[in-house]
Amino acid sequence: MLRILDIAFKDLLQLSRDFKVFMFLLIMPILFTFLFGYAFGGFGGESDSRLPVGYLALDDHWVTDKLHRLLANSEVIRLEESVLFSEADLEKLVAEGDLAAAVIVPQGYGKAVVKDKTVRLIVIADTSVQAWTTVKAELLSAASRIDGAARTAEVMENMELEGVPFDYAFDQTLSAWEEPPITIHETSSLALEKANLANRALAHTSPGMMLQFAIAGLLTAAQVIVAERKSRTLQRLLTTNTRRIHVALGHYLAIFLLIFAQFSILITFGQIALGVNYFRLPQATLLAAFCAALCISAMGLLIGVLAKNEEQAIIFSLVPMFVFAGLGGAWVPLEVTGETFRVIGHLSPIAWGMDGFENIVARGLGVESVLIPSAALAGYGALFFALAVWRLNAAEEK
Amino acid sequence: MSDLPAIEALDLRKSFGENRAVQGVSFQVNRGEIFSLLGPNGAGKTTTISMLSCLLRPDDGDARVMGRSIRSDPSGVKSVLGVVPQEIALYEDLSARENLTFWGKMYDLRGSKLKARVDEVLEVIGLRDRANERVGKYSGGMKRRVNIGVALLHKPQVVYMDEPTVGIDPQSRRNILDNVVRLKNEGMTVLYTTHYMEEAQELSDHIGIMDHGKLIACGTNEELVKLVGQQTRIDLTLNAHVESVAAAWREIEGVSHVAAENGVATALVNDSNLALPHLFEAASRLSARITSVNIREPNLEAVFLHLTGRALRD
Ligand SMILES: Nc1ncnc2c1ncn2[C@@H]1O[C@H](COP(=O)(O)OP(=O)(O)OP(=O)(O)O)[C@@H](O)[C@H]1O
Ligand SMILES: [Mg+2]
Numbered sequence: 001m002l003r004i005l006d007i008a009f010k011d012l013l014q015l016s017r018d019f020k021v022f023m024f025l026l027i028m029p030i031l032f033t034f035l036f037g038y039a040f041g042g043f044g045g046e047s048d049s050r051l052p053v054g055y056l057a058l059d060d061h062w063v064t065d066k067l068h069r070l071l072a073n074s075e076v077i078r079l080e081e082s083v084l085f086s087e088a089d090l091e092k093l094v095a096e097g098d099l100a101a102a103v104i105v106p107q108g109y110g111k112a113v114v115k116d117k118t119v120r121l122i123v124i125a126d127t128s129v130q131a132w133t134t135v136k137a138e139l140l141s142a143a144s145r146i147d148g149a150a151r152t153a154e155v156m157e158n159m160e161l162e163g164v165p166f167d168y169a170f171d172q173t174l175s176a177w178e179e180p181p182i183t184i185h186e187t188s189s190l191a192l193e194k195a196n197l198a199n200r201a202l203a204h205t206s207p208g209m210m211l212q213f214a215i216a217g218l219l220t221a222a223q224v225i226v227a228e229r230k231s232r233t234l235q236r237l238l239t240t241n242t243r244r245i246h247v248a249l250g251h252y253l254a255i256f257l258l259i260f261a262q263f264s265i266l267i268t269f270g271q272i273a274l275g276v277n278y279f280r281l282p283q284a285t286l287l288a289a290f291c292a293a294l295c296i297s298a299m300g301l302l303i304g305v306l307a308k309n310e311e312q313a314i315i316f317s318l319v320p321m322f323v324f325a326g327l328g329g330a331w332v333p334l335e336v337t338g339e340t341f342r343v344i345g346h347l348s349p350i351a352w353g354m355d356g357f358e359n360i361v362a363r364g365l366g367v368e369s370v371l372i373p374s375a376a377l378a379g380y381g382a383l384f385f386a387l388a389v390w391r392l393n394a395a396e397e398k
Numbered sequence: 399m400s401d402l403p404a405i406e407a408l409d410l411r412k413s414f415g416e417n418r419a420v421q422g423v424s425f426q427v428n429r430g431e432i433f434s435l436l437g438p439n440g441a442g443k444t445t446t447i448s449m450l451s452c453l454l455r456p457d458d459g460d461a462r463v464m465g466r467s468i469r470s471d472p473s474g475v476k477s478v479l480g481v482v483p484q485e486i487a488l489y490e491d492l493s494a495r496e497n498l499t500f501w502g503k504m505y506d507l508r509g510s511k512l513k514a515r516v517d518e519v520l521e522v523i524g525l526r527d528r529a530n531e532r533v534g535k536y537s538g539g540m541k542r543r544v545n546i547g548v549a550l551l552h553k554p555q556v557v558y559m560d561e562p563t564v565g566i567d568p569q570s571r572r573n574i575l576d577n578v579v580r581l582k583n584e585g586m587t588v589l590y591t592t593h594y595m596e597e598a599q600e601l602s603d604h605i606g607i608m609d610h611g612k613l614i615a616c617g618t619n620e621e622l623v624k625l626v627g628q629q630t631r632i633d634l635t636l637n638a639h640v641e642s643v644a645a646a647w648r649e650i651e652g653v654s655h656v657a658a659e660n661g662v663a664t665a666l667v668n669d670s671n672l673a674l675p676h677l678f679e680a681a682s683r684l685s686a687r688i689t690s691v692n693i694r695e696p697n698l699e700a701v702f703l704h705l706t707g708r709a710l711r712d
Binding site for chain 2: 013018227238
């Protein structure tokens with residue numbers, strides 16, 4: 001048993017001398033987290049931090065256009081519009097926490113405003129999240145301004161034509177405030193914890209880049225294993241009373257510790273510097289990180305065993321990195337890719353890792369939500385490890 | 399018990415596909431002696447050593463190392479062994495000290511004992527001053543010395559050294575050869591392979607000559623040299639026509655074996671004074687210019703030539 005620790009310690013000593021380790025495991029993921037974070041954080045550049053609010057106009061009227069302009073120019077909300085959105089879509093997006101709220105302008109709204117009839121804006125929101133207060137204030141203010149403007153215009157019009165007294169106009173304007181011009185549709189949202197929606201993009205890219213570059217970093221560990229075999233140092237190990245399984249476990253332990261340390265550093269960094277709430281459920285985060293490290297380090301061992309030379313170690317690490325990361329939703333969230341792709345994506349262990357971390361930091365789910373992702377990761381880990389050991393034994397006598 | 403041989407190879411055989419690398423090798427190495435396997439590239443030396451160190455399972459035959467069978471007790475064999483592989487099997491990104499410390503652990507040394515042994519070995523291989531530099535930055539000779547040092551850490555009863563002096567400077571070579579003799583004086587048994595006959599001659603108590611997977615002769619240096627009688631070896635380096643000169647030499651009286659290789663014609667003669675004029679005459683008759691002459695009294699190289707009809711060269 002001591003041998004396994006000795007081999008792991010030796011590997012870590014070797015890896016600590018390789019600048020690539022720090023480059024791939026720490027520098028790159030942090031860099032790319034910022035890069036992707038900004039890219040996905042919205043296309044409004046600095047207005048990035050505005051709360052996303054879905055917008056669907058079922059009405060075609062100049063008043064509706066005014067309302068749209070008011071909302072679009074808001075400094076606190078950012079309209080997310082698409083001709084493809086249906087009411088149900090918006091409801092779902094709000095429920096999943098991808099939107100802070102959604103506004104639906106019902107048919108006849110514009111006409112009604114002009115005629116001082118009550119057709120209210122429909123707002124879908126989870127009123128239990130903090131962001132709601134902000135959104136509500138903004139929507140109310142916009143709707144009220146529209147209403148107020150209409151009332152005033154009406155009053156002016158009336159004054160000119162019929163000489164209506166001022167107090168009537170005042171009453172009219174004030175009355176607009178008595179009943180709020182929006183109707184709120186309560187919806188239960190999963191996004192209890194998505195108060196700080198500005199960090200939504202980071203909550204996705206932080207685990208995404210962490211997992212992706214953990215795989216990239218495997219090339220360094222795989223190179224250590226390849227070099228050991230090529231220099232015939234492995235053969236020499238076998239002339240001592242060290243067995244192949246000791247060597248495999250030693251390497252595995254070293255990579256595991258390396259990846260787990262990477263996760264710990266990046267999770268702490270994500271929590272403190274990026275505001276990604278990993279520490280919300282520390283046990284769940286720990287479990288997901290542990291199982292993801294189990295899985296990725298087994299992948300590293302397998303790469304080291306399969307690669308015939310150092311160049312192959314690089315290819316065998318980077319190709320799975322791109323495939324697994326792309327497929328597994330480390331770049332583009334699988335939620336937005338549709339059902340088929342989501343199912344296919346879950347062939348990638350990264351998808352399970354993303355599920356695990358995102359359930360904690362983005363979806364606000366409970367501890368039990370990381371159990372299945374963690375089990376899947378551990379399962380992949382066991383599979384990769386078994387394949388590696390099988391290959392190692394098959395290579396015996398060669 | 400103590401008069402049992404340290405190593406006893408019994409009809410070892412190993413093929414790689416069609417290639418019969420080792421074809422029934424048997425020999426015996428006494429305790430506390432240096433035994434050399436001498437042979438050209440591809441003779442099967444490394445394959446033999448690999449079987450004796452339980453890295454390769456023989457197709458047939460068996461061997462005992464300190465009385466333990468390589469087939470039935472590999473871990474027993476490994477525990478009395480130190481193996482110096484032909485390749486430099488070290489971690490190049492670790493220093494000499496870190497390498498030795500790691501390997502010491504693999505040989506079950508721990509704590510202060512390990513530290514003491516690492517220091518001793520660094521002293522022996524003459525690398526104490528540079529112990530903390532990475533092995534990758536060492537010269538070939540220094541790497542070779544560390545490569546050997548690793549196998550000595552646990553003071554094994556038997557040490558295998560597979561061509562430990564290939565491609566190194568004379569100084570490192572001297573250090574290594576001196577150490578091999580020192581090991582013997584400390585009571586270790588050394589199985590040494592080489593294709594330098596001078597080394598085999600200088601170091602060994604017994605020598606086995608290998609060629610094409612077979613042990614073609616075995617004995618002390620004197621016993622082996624006797625095989626060729628008192629013949630002298632003459633090498634002429636020629637600028638051309640080596641083959642035809644060699645053919646002409648075969649007709650000359652008193653010339654036994656003739657070989658032609660790499661621009662050098664080699665002959666074994668009974669009396670060099672008598673034969674030389676004839677050899678020169680044949681060369682000049684065929685208009686081959688002689689660029690150097692080398693005359694050597696009987697040695698292992700002559701034995702190899704005698705036994706195989708080829709020169710022992712790489
Ligand atoms: N793992 C292997 N697979 C296939 N063939 C091998 C293997 N190892 C050795 N051989 C072949 O077996 C023969 C003997 O090789 P071996 O390495 O034992 O020779 P050697 O005497 O050590 O030579 P050298 O002086 O070059 O080290 C060679 O023909 C070699 O090509
Ligand atoms: Mg060899």
